[in-house]
Amino acid sequence: MNKLERFFLERYIKAPKRNLLRFSFMFMILGIVLSVSILSAGLNLFQGYETSLKEVLLGSFPHITIQDADSDYLSIDRVKTLISQISKNPAVETITPSISYSVMASNGSRIRGASLNAYDFSGKFPFPYAKYIKDGKSTISTGEIIVGKYLAKELGKKTGDELKVIYPQLDRISALGLYPSERSYRIAGIYSSGFYESDRSQIICTLSDAETLLNINPSFAKLEIRLHSKSINAATTIATELQQALGMDLAVYPWTMFSAGLLRLVAMEKWLIFIIFCFLVLIAGINVISAVTTIILDKKNEIAVLKTLGATNASIKKLFAYQVGLAGICAILAGQGLGALLSLFVENQGWYRLKGDVYFIDSLNAAIYPINQVIVFIVAACLVSVCIHYPLRQIDKLQIIELLRNS
Structure with missing residues (x-):
């Protein structure tokens, strides 16, 4: 131009x-x-x-879960052996043994299904959900529980109230029907992760309370593994490595199996x-x-x-x-x-x-x-x-x- x-x-x-x-x-x-x-x-x-x-x-659930392949409980000695093996993996941040079972929470005529999760609060193992305790305390003792925010709201409960937890034992049947195991606990904290289903069903208690309610010997149901942030997306690969190292008598599930879809x-x-x-x-x-x-x-x-x-x-x-x-x-x-x-x-x-x-x-x-x-x-x-x-x-x-x- x-x-x-x-x-x-x-x-x-x-x-x-x-x-x-x-x-x-x-x-x-x-x-x-x-x-x-x-x-x-x-x-x-x-x-x-x-x-x-x-x-x-990723905050509400473990990144990798390890449990017995036949859904049996893991003995304390076996859990210690597994922790010593798994902790050698550099991608692993924390390992927490726990007990999980489906129960019911009751307040008079109001009954809700819940997930009971028991942890060791003696300090031997890390409690990964302390950051989600918005009201009350994150360390509890025998007779105390932590309840999900929406579960407490639906049952009309708050910190300091008593809540009845019912475990319907299918192996204990009387002439009048099922003979459930039930206990009342004091709510010491409110759990709020932001994930609705977890906040609506979560009940956290001590190991001794879970053993008494479920009528089981001292043991654990699973190991909850949390990975370092840079390794979370590689959970599937890490789970495969752990499966090969620990043997086929254990089931290893990465978080992607349940949430990736x-x-x-x-x-x-x-x-x-x-x-x-x-x-x-x-x-x-x-x-x-x-x-x-x-x-x-x-x-x-x-x-x-x-x-x-x-x-x-x-x-x-x-x-x-x-x-x-x-x-x-x-x-x-x-x-x-x-x-x-x-x-x-x-x-x-x-x-x-x-x-x-x-x-x-x-x-x-x-x-x-x-x-x-x-x-x-x-x-x-x-x-x-x-x-x-x-x-x-x-x-x-x-x-x-x-x-x-x-x-």
Whole structure:
């Protein structure tokens, strides 16, 4: 492009600002901002949900569980031997033996199913769920229990109250039917992990209380292994290594066996929503086509003069593309900023919460990942670019003689 051509291009196309004030141009900018903000906010919220769900799952349950292959109890001596073997693996952070069994919690006529989990609170083994005790104490003694938040709420109990725990022993049947084992315990703490199913069923007690209630000898049902954060995603490989080292008389289960399918489903839904919201940007692109077409029709006389002076179609289209494209990029960035603010607003608002019995967690969280924002920008920029270049083809069809005659 020579200097004279550049001068007239800037004089007749870049200098006049009246096209910026046109309704179609402003509507184009607004459409891009709103569509990109919805796309960005939706991705941020779904990413936050996926991240929160994974954190809650990994925090509420062991990363690897080891138990007898025939579901028998593990003796204390065998547990000590297993711990000495497993602790040699550098990926293992903590090992906690425990007892788990299904029981019922009762308060008068209200009865709820619960999961009884017993741990050693003498200090010999780490208690991995102390951080989830929101009310009361995390170290309990005989006769005390820790109850899930929603379980306590449904039964109308709070810290300091007595709660009856019932174990329906199927092997003890009298003439009147089942003869259950039941005990009353004082609630010493409230457990709140954020995972609804766990908060609605969790009862934590001491080993001695569990042995008395279940009528068993001192032993453990399983080993709960927690891995270092950098090794969590390799739980399946580590579980396979432990299975080979410990033998087939033990069953080794990684967390991925129970939760990986759920997380894959959430990830698939996240990108499905992203694709659907991309159509909003495509709809906004129709406004881009309309705005560029309006600008070309408004400046057809100037374009005719510039063609007469020797300006090529490519140079004219390039300048139009630069001008509208710059406005489009600014609109995309503004939309991403608005989307971030919108997602943070949804996270911090207090009038709507997720239903834990449907969505597993009861809080809305946003996670703004740079890679997601780059994907949003690239997709939106490509769609806007296509919608800009499509109407610019009209410049090739403009006839100089007809334009000059009509003007």
